[in-house]
Amino acid sequence: MADKKNDRKKIDHNRSADVAALAVLEQNAGLDEGRVETAFDRYLKMQPQCNFGKTGVCCRICLQGPCRITRKADKGICGAHAYTIVARNLIRAITSGASSHGDHGRHIVYTALNMLEDKAGGYSIEDKDKLFRVAERLGLDTENKDERKVLEEVAGLALEDFIKASDDPCKWLESTVVEDRMEKFDQCGISPRGIHTTIAESMAQTHMGMDADPVNLIFQGLKMALCDYIGMHIATDLSDILFGTPEPVTTEANFGVMEPETVNIALHGHNPLLSEMIVRAAKDMKDEATEAGAAGIKCMGICCTGNEVLMRQGVPVLTNFLSQELPMMTGALDAMVVDVQCIMPGVKAVSECFRTRVVTTMSNSKIPGSYHVAFSEEEPLERAKEIIRLGIEAFKERKGQEVNIPQVKNKVTAGFSMEALEEILGAVNPEQPFKVITDAIDSAQLGGVVLFAGCNNLRVLQDHSHSEMIRELARNNILMVATGCAAGSAAKMGLMNDEAVELHAGEGLKSFIHALNEANRDKLNGNKLPLVFHMGSCVDNSRALDLATALARQWDVDMPKIPFAASAPEAMSEKAVAIGSWWVALGIPTHVGVVPEVTGSALVNGIALQIAEDVYGGYFIWEEDPAEAARKILDAVRERSWKLNLHRKLAEQYDTPVSAGY
Ligand code: NFS
Ligand code: SF4
Numbered sequence: 001m002a003d004k005k006n007d008r009k010k011i012d013h014n015r016s017a018d019v020a021a022l023a024v025l026e027q028n029a030g031l032d033e034g035r036v037e038t039a040f041d042r043y044l045k046m047q048p049q050c051n052f053g054k055t056g057v058c059c060r061i062c063l064q065g066p067c068r069i070t071r072k073a074d075k076g077i078c079g080a081h082a083y084t085i086v087a088r089n090l091i092r093a094i095t096s097g098a099s100s101h102g103d104h105g106r107h108i109v110y111t112a113l114n115m116l117e118d119k120a121g122g123y124s125i126e127d128k129d130k131l132f133r134v135a136e137r138l139g140l141d142t143e144n145k146d147e148r149k150v151l152e153e154v155a156g157l158a159l160e161d162f163i164k165a166s167d168d169p170c171k172w173l174e175s176t177v178v179e180d181r182m183e184k185f186d187q188c189g190i191s192p193r194g195i196h197t198t199i200a201e202s203m204a205q206t207h208m209g210m211d212a213d214p215v216n217l218i219f220q221g222l223k224m225a226l227c228d229y230i231g232m233h234i235a236t237d238l239s240d241i242l243f244g245t246p247e248p249v250t251t252e253a254n255f256g257v258m259e260p261e262t263v264n265i266a267l268h269g270h271n272p273l274l275s276e277m278i279v280r281a282a283k284d285m286k287d288e289a290t291e292a293g294a295a296g297i298k299c300m301g302i303c304c305t306g307n308e309v310l311m312r313q314g315v316p317v318l319t320n321f322l323s324q325e326l327p328m329m330t331g332a333l334d335a336m337v338v339d340v341q342c343i344m345p346g347v348k349a350v351s352e353c354f355r356t357r358v359v360t361t362m363s364n365s366k367i368p369g370s371y372h373v374a375f376s377e378e379e380p381l382e383r384a385k386e387i388i389r390l391g392i393e394a395f396k397e398r399k400g401q402e403v404n405i406p407q408v409k410n411k412v413t414a415g416f417s418m419e420a421l422e423e424i425l426g427a428v429n430p431e432q433p434f435k436v437i438t439d440a441i442d443s444a445q446l447g448g449v450v451l452f453a454g455c456n457n458l459r460v461l462q463d464h465s466h467s468e469m470i471r472e473l474a475r476n477n478i479l480m481v482a483t484g485c486a487a488g489s490a491a492k493m494g495l496m497n498d499e500a501v502e503l504h505a506g507e508g509l510k511s512f513i514h515a516l517n518e519a520n521r522d523k524l525n526g527n528k529l530p531l532v533f534h535m536g537s538c539v540d541n542s543r544a545l546d547l548a549t550a551l552a553r554q555w556d557v558d559m560p561k562i563p564f565a566a567s568a569p570e571a572m573s574e575k576a577v578a579i580g581s582w583w584v585a586l587g588i589p590t591h592v593g594v595v596p597e598v599t600g601s602a603l604v605n606g607i608a609l610q611i612a613e614d615v616y617g618g619y620f621i622w623e624e625d626p627a628e629a630a631r632k633i634l635d636a637v638r639e640r641s642w643k644l645n646l647h648r649k650l651a652e653q654y655d656t657p658v659s660a661g662y
Contacts, residue, residue, distance in 0.1 A: 013040050016462035018492055020255040020408035021323040027404065028329060036350055038325045043458040055600030056086040062208035069600060080212060086601035087217035088206040090577070093597075094221045095202040097578030098228035100341055101539055102162065102195045103364075104271055105235035109158045111273055111377055112238055116152055120377040122277060125151060126244040130419070134237045137175045151241065158234045163196040170194065172230045172237075176542075178549055180558035181586060188615065190223040190585065198227045214604055222616075225581035232539035232579075239308070239539075243276050246311035246415040246536065248424075248527045253317035253491035256409030258332045261295040263395040265388065266318050266327060267309060268302035269339035270537065274361055274375050274384065275305045278337060279313050281384035285392075292392050293399050302327075303342050304484060304537035310414050310491075311536050317412060320463075320488030321572065322456035328356045332403040335391030339375070340365045342455070342573060355397050357390040410494035413527045414534035416481070418546045421533070427519035434550045436516075437479065441563055441641055442648070445508040447477045448637030449551065451544045452486035452532065454568025454576045457594050460624060463489045465569035465593045468626035469633075470495050470504075474531055476634055477508035481547065484538035486568065491534065498528035505531060541579055545586065555644065557658050559587030560617020563640040565633045569593035569626065584608075584618035589636040591621040591629050 013029055016022050028036055052058040057069035059076050067076035067085070075081055080088075114120040125131060128147050135142050135150045138157055142150050161170045169191050174182055185191040192198045202224045205211045211220070240246075251257075258264045265282065267275040282297040289297045300318040301309050309315035318327055321342055327333045328350050335357040336347060348367045351358040358370040361383070366372055373387050416424075425433035440446040450473055456462045466489040473480060482490050490496045495504070501513050513529050520529075535543040548564045555562060566583045568576050571592050583590040598604050613619035621636070623629040644658075651658045 013044065015040055015043065015458055016323065017464035017467060018254070018323065018462055020406040020492070021319070021326055021462065023406035023408070024255070024326040024329050034353065036329055036353055037346075038350065039322065039344060039346060039458060042346070052600075054597060056089050056597035056604075057082050057600035059085040059088070061088065061206065078209065083214040083601040083603040084212045084217070086598050086604045087214040087221070090598055090604065091202055091206050091217050091221040091224065093574040094224045094228065094578045094581055095199055097573065097575035098195065098224050098231060099199055100575050101228050101235065101578070102199070102231035104340070104539060105158070105231040105238070106162060107271060108235055108238040108242065108273065109155050112151055112155045112242060114377050116148055116155075121379055122381045123242055123377075125241060127241055130237070130245050131241045134241065138171050139175070155238070158238065161194055161230055161234065163194045167193050170230050172233045173226060176233060176546065176549065177586065178552050178558055184616065185226065185585070188219060190219055190226060192223050192227050192230070195227040195231050198224050214601070215607070218604070218607055222581060222585045225578050225585055228575070228578035229542065229545065229582040233542035235539040236536070236542045239272050240417065243272055244312050245419050246417040247420050248413060248524050249311070249314040249415040250411065250413045250527045251310065251314045251316045252409045253412045253488070253496070254409045255319065255327060255330060255406045257298070257300050257316035257318060258327065258330060258405050259295065259298060260332055260403045260405065262298040263289050263292070263294045263296070263388070263391050264333050265297060265299050265391045266302050266333055266336045267299055267305045267315070268324060268336055269305040269343055270303065270341045270539075271339045272305065272308035272312070273377075274337070274339055274380060275309050276312070277380040277384040278387060279309055279315060281381055281388055285385060285388055288389070289392055289395070292396050294392070294395050297388060297391070302336075303488070304539070305339060307484065307487060307534070307537035307540070310412075311417070311534065317488055317491045319492065320456055320485040322458065322462045325350045328354045330403055330405045331398065331401065332405050334394040334398070335359060335387065337361060337387050338365070341575070343367070355394050357394050359387050359390060361387070410492065411497040411499070412491040412534070413497055413530045414487075414491070416533040416535050418543050418550070421547065424516055424520055424524070424529070427523065428516065432554065434554045438551055438554045440508075440512050442645065444641075445477070445512055446479050447508070447634065448563030448565070448641055449479045449481070449547070450564070450633060450637065451541070451566045452480060452482040452490065452569070453484050453538065453541055453544070453566060453579060455485045455570055455572035456489070457570045457572040459594045460570055462570070463493055465626040465629070466490060467493045467495060469567065469569055469630045470532060472627065472630035473633065474504040474509060475506045477506040478634070478637070479509065479512070480532045481535050481544055482532050483535050483541050483544060486570070487532070487534045487536075490532045496530045496532050496534060498530060500531035501529070538575060538579065548586070548588065555658065557644070558617070561640060561644055561647070563637040563644065565589045565591065565636050567591040567593070567629070567633060569629065571596075580620065584612050584620060585616050587617035589619055589621060589633070591623060591633055593624055593626070593629060595622045595624065
């Protein structure tokens, strides 16, 4: 009991390992007057949180509810068991996540189509080579076709993957995963007909009085998760075509990127359609800013919009999810432009104390009382300028007043698309670039590959699990890639640059990265390779899957054999639940650092942790302690390397292929 009390006391406002965030929080806590409330305070007010919700056993699906499973009431009013309730809630979370990524992808497809009809001013085909590569991967005949025609066909196929009548496999799934996986999906009946179709199926299947069978429900959940993957792969491909495929780029991350004398504009959310235009407009509008007495206009990113413009334009990283309210509290942020997803409504109240213009831009994502400049595909640049003018106006009001920017920033080298990686590895082995990685793993120079993905979550210390785990895996020679707010975390914490390689990498990883630097001496746009490779926003988890697929193809095995793991140490959103689920269906061990809302059913929990492996080869690991989590991930990839090596030797000895199936 006493321990529990102490535990509760330990939860204080300073729930971050990021020194810049802590500086702002501490300064705020010291104020007698004018203290601002942030998520860090609201988390405390919310304690203790409800255990029924936490374990997934609360059902509000029909108006007889809420029904909560207790010792006294072991079924809902309709007779639904805990396993049904937990599974239904889980499937609905995956469906919401997949809908969000689908929305994002479809928006870009529509923009591409509008562009072809000259109804989307300012957009163009930025990367024609990528367009043709994607078209060929999809099996389109590109001969004698111009780029507009090819884009029309690619966008047409993308729309089909959203809603097609036939039950042919979705193109973006079939053309990007290894063949054995497609067979597995067919066998298990989880190859989706289309994103929108599956969303409708999932909502119907989880209606009151529908499916009560947890296994059946979970299979539907995995089908839904595959749609999440399809939606994000479409988003990545189309974004690269319209805005360019990322290449290595170096900039800085954390609050210190704000400058007192510039108009500081934060780009926050997910979709690059507007943020790309704001970055362009900011370049055009320097004179207006100078006239207002500013040294210029500085754009900087939060969350995944930040990742998009970092990867393609080298825009500095301001912060990641959890600390999104804090940059305003330095007094130096003039505008925060938001589009969709992961935007805390709380930003509005904070902005009121600091003159920051919070500008919403999308019709489906508004905050009462904030500025709204409706995004327009026809005149995106005009709207972008309108938004920047709001920032200039705010700058005029704060000019000459004291600001309090924590002087914390770290160098970050980002921009590692698959294409960029292929080129870097190709400098060592032009014929088979990915063999550079598989050889390094076969020879035990590298221990395996791990993806860091996902968010921040107040249930754990911000950025703490990310950085602890990255350092531990680096010491153990794990090659690491990252996306989303996990990448934001690595960037802010100084783990995404060449210095971090010298500080944290074990001998094998260090020599591997040094050799790549050496082979690419005159390339890399003058950059050196970082400890963790930034692959982009959360939708760019598609790039990480492409990497895993390339490795599986190189080894000529199915995904459950490759020494690759995914980790979301501070997962928060429903999108993260969807992403984790498709990694598991794709055969990859997936660590989640906050226990999701499934423990209320031993059956569903058991499926996630164990039974999934029997069917798909992938499985979940729940572990909140970062040291333990790193150990479990290392065990998982090491076991796979060891097995793979053994199978390879046997295959050589008996002159058979390394068995491809799981
Ligand atoms: Ni991914 Fe990126 Fe961040 Fe989490 Fe939100 S911004 S889409 S969901 S919080 S990583
Ligand atoms: Fe309760 Fe069943 Fe209705 Fe859920 S569906 S709220 S368990 S009666």
